[in-house]
Amino acid sequence: MTFDVSPSLTLVLLAAVLVGVGVYLMLERSLSRIVIGLVIASNGINVLFLIAGGRAGDPPLNDGDHSTMADPLPQAMVLTAIVITLGMTAFLLAMAYRSWQLNGHDEVQDDLEDRRVVRRAARDLLSRRAADDSGATLAEDARVTRDETATDGAAR
Amino acid sequence: MTWLVPLPVVIPLLAAGIALAFGRRPNLQRLIATAALTASLAVAVTLIIAVDAGPIVVNVGGWAAPVGIALVIDRLSALMLAVSVAVTLAVLVYSAAQGVADKGEGAPVSVYYPTFLVLSAGVSNAFITGDLFNLYVGFEILLAASFVLITLGGTRDRIRAGTIYVVVSLMSSLVFLTALALIYAATGTVNFAQLAIRLPELDSGVRLVLHLMLLIAFGIKAAVFPLSAWLPDSYPTAPAPVTAVFAGLLTKVGVYALIRTEVLLFPGGRLDTVLLVVALVTMVVGILGAVAQDDLKRLLSFTLISHIGFMVWGVALASQTGLSAAVFYVAHHITAQTALFLVAGLMEHIGGTTSLTRLGSLARLAPGVAILFFIAAMNLGGIPPLTGFLGKLGLLQASAEAGTPLAWTLVAGGLVTSLLTLYAMTKAWNMAFWQTAEHEPEPRPLPRSMAGASAGLVAMSLGLVAIAGPLVDYTDRAARDLRMRTPYIQAVLPEGEYPADVYNEAWGERDGEG
Numbered sequence: 001m002t003f004d005v006s007p008s009l010t011l012v013l014l015a016a017v018l019v020g021v022g023v024y025l026m027l028e029r030s031l032s033r034i035v036i037g038l039v040i041a042s043n044g045i046n047v048l049f050l051i052a053g054g055r056a057g058d059p060p061l062n063d064g065d066h067s068t069m070a071d072p073l074p075q076a077m078v079l080t081a082i083v084i085t086l087g088m089t090a091f092l093l094a095m096a097y098r099s100w101q102l103n104g105h106d107e108v109q110d111d112l113e114d115r116r117v118v119r120r121a122a123r124d125l126l127s128r129r130a131a132d133d134s135g136a137t138l139a140e141d142a143r144v145t146r147d148e149t150a151t152d153g154a155a156r
Numbered sequence: 157m158t159w160l161v162p163l164p165v166v167i168p169l170l171a172a173g174i175a176l177a178f179g180r181r182p183n184l185q186r187l188i189a190t191a192a193l194t195a196s197l198a199v200a201v202t203l204i205i206a207v208d209a210g211p212i213v214v215n216v217g218g219w220a221a222p223v224g225i226a227l228v229i230d231r232l233s234a235l236m237l238a239v240s241v242a243v244t245l246a247v248l249v250y251s252a253a254q255g256v257a258d259k260g261e262g263a264p265v266s267v268y269y270p271t272f273l274v275l276s277a278g279v280s281n282a283f284i285t286g287d288l289f290n291l292y293v294g295f296e297i298l299l300a301a302s303f304v305l306i307t308l309g310g311t312r313d314r315i316r317a318g319t320i321y322v323v324v325s326l327m328s329s330l331v332f333l334t335a336l337a338l339i340y341a342a343t344g345t346v347n348f349a350q351l352a353i354r355l356p357e358l359d360s361g362v363r364l365v366l367h368l369m370l371l372i373a374f375g376i377k378a379a380v381f382p383l384s385a386w387l388p389d390s391y392p393t394a395p396a397p398v399t400a401v402f403a404g405l406l407t408k409v410g411v412y413a414l415i416r417t418e419v420l421l422f423p424g425g426r427l428d429t430v431l432l433v434v435a436l437v438t439m440v441v442g443i444l445g446a447v448a449q450d451d452l453k454r455l456l457s458f459t460l461i462s463h464i465g466f467m468v469w470g471v472a473l474a475s476q477t478g479l480s481a482a483v484f485y486v487a488h489h490i491t492a493q494t495a496l497f498l499v500a501g502l503m504e505h506i507g508g509t510t511s512l513t514r515l516g517s518l519a520r521l522a523p524g525v526a527i528l529f530f531i532a533a534m535n536l537g538g539i540p541p542l543t544g545f546l547g548k549l550g551l552l553q554a555s556a557e558a559g560t561p562l563a564w565t566l567v568a569g570g571l572v573t574s575l576l577t578l579y580a581m582t583k584a585w586n587m588a589f590w591q592t593a594e595h596e597p598e599p600r601p602l603p604r605s606m607a608g609a610s611a612g613l614v615a616m617s618l619g620l621v622a623i624a625g626p627l628v629d630y631t632d633r634a635a636r637d638l639r640m641r642t643p644y645i646q647a648v649l650p651e652g653e654y655p656a657d658v659y660n661e662a663w664g665e666r667d668g669e670g
């Protein structure tokens with residue numbers, strides 16, 4: 001199995017840009033942006049698979065010259081990856097919608113423990129000997145949803 | 157024998173479809189799911205015996221590896237398969253009694269059992285595949301099922317916790333997929349056996365990048381320390397049986413993939429030092445998190461992370477005793493951790509909460525549960541003669557054999573972690589069972605099969621003690637084969653890397669002779 005291993009620069013740049021944009025979007029708080037980021041990044045990786053297959057060649061269907069044939073395997077893999085991404089995207093969108101239904105926004109919430117640690121640290125500033133109990137149970141904390149990107153929270 | 161190999165994937169998948177068709181009849185669904193997993197378990201146990209003669213290879217569709225997709229069962233995957241299916245079956249019986257499927261807080265009734273079966277199929281697929289891309293597909297199957305299970309009912313808590321889990325899991329899948337593309341670009345194959353031959357020929361820098369990417373992808377799934385922050389927040393909000401099966405299986409699939417990566421694909425142990433340090437930090441940080449917890453399910457989630465460190469420790473030692481101990485530890489930990497989560501579910505059922513400060517007086521209300529929790533907790537803490545002790549002893553021995561300063565540090569770290577596990581579990585037991593509750597809960601009848609399934613799992617972990625001798629021999633042989641690598645490679649590629657004829661007429665005729 002031999003194929004031309006020098007990749008096309010355009011494709012490499014395309015993959016890099018797509019993955020970069022995707023990662024940037026995935027760092028956002030809003031779940032719908034994360035979904036878009038995920039789709040873009042996985043498309044970037046799909047391009048990477050195309051690069052992995054070497055340069056374009058003849059269709060691998062007829063009994064042609066094997067040396068000029070395109071490698072079909074990466075394309076099969078890309079197809080699988082696309083289908084999987086489709087399913088995952090649908091699920092994420094449903095989840096973002098459900099989150100919007102329940103909370104009025106689709107922001108990814110902080111870890112409950114993280115919130116408590118931050119709150120405890122804030123109280124520690126007030127008194128050096130802070131009580132270990134933060135005054136609310138985890139279940140109570142979990143019921144409170146907040147806009148994590150707002151600047152007026154106790155976390156700041 | 158070869159026709160048995162795909163069954164642990166095929167049976168649950170088919171049953172999932174049938175169960176979905178009977179969406180309005182939960183009793184029938186329950187029956188289908190139980191029957192499917194029982195059949196799957198029978199197959200897995202048969203395979204564990206059959207595979208002792210050498211790895212069994214099935215070339216799907218008749219195309220021989222490396223052209224076709226190979227399903228490979230060796231001792232490691234057979235053991236993982238059997239233990240995981242047994243545990244899944246126990247959890248299924250438990251959840252059927254608890255009626256997660258019936259009162260999922262507004263959830264569509266019909267999805268629970270089919271999803272559970274798909275999860276089992278995904279886990280089995282990850283264990284039996286001999287192809288890196290197929291491993292990715294297995295991961296995605298189990299992830300998709302786990303997404304549905306963790307957000308079951310779509311309540312506010314579960315959506316909040318589920319979001320984190322879903323995003324982190326998809327991130328790890330992206331890393332894995334990137335690694336796959338790069339590996340294919342570098343070697344032109346995704347077959348494990350062929351990769352094992354071709355990867356060592358690569359430039360060492362390229363190999364390091366590929367190795368690291370796979371470790372990161374699998375490290376997220378296995379919840380190894382710097383990559384474990386998602387776990388304790390997302391697991392506890394799910395229903396008890398769902399948490400139990402996640403804790404038992406999903407992280408272990410990650411550990412299994414780590415073992416394959418370290419031993420088959422990238423032998424030579426370039427990153428062993430890194431892994432040893434990671435194992436140490438995972439153990440210590442995880443258990444410190446557990447000690448600080450007040451919520452029982454969170455406490456158990458942190459012990460889960462901590463004990464993943466033990467497995468990584470064994471893998472990173474890369475000696476035969478180390479690997480053998482790691483494989484043994486995986487089998488031990490799947491049963492012990494799942495049993496603990498199930499018993500925690502029982503305690504929640506009786507006490508109405510998982511907050512340790514509010515729980516109490518359970519020893520009087522439910523002495524049986526107290527005993528179950530005690531046995532499972534002592535097992536996790538490593539009290540002789542339970543399997544936790546045997547696994548840890550194996551790791552300590554392997555580490556002492558290695559004898560480097562880092563290995564001795566790990567011995568110390570492992571002992572401290574065991575002691576702290578014991579402390580955390582004793583504290584939890586005292587608070588839940590011993591202390592007097594402020595508001596004593598109303599006595600509630602405990603569904604018999606819920607208690608029965610938990611007791612069955614605890615009994616299974618005791619059963620592992622009874623067969624510990626043969627089991628250790630088995631894992632020793634598994635570790636020897638893993639280290640030699642040739643039995644696996646030869647079984648998959650009996651005619652070398654470039655077989656003359658890649659298509660056999662008789663489907664799956666190839667029995668690996670080893």
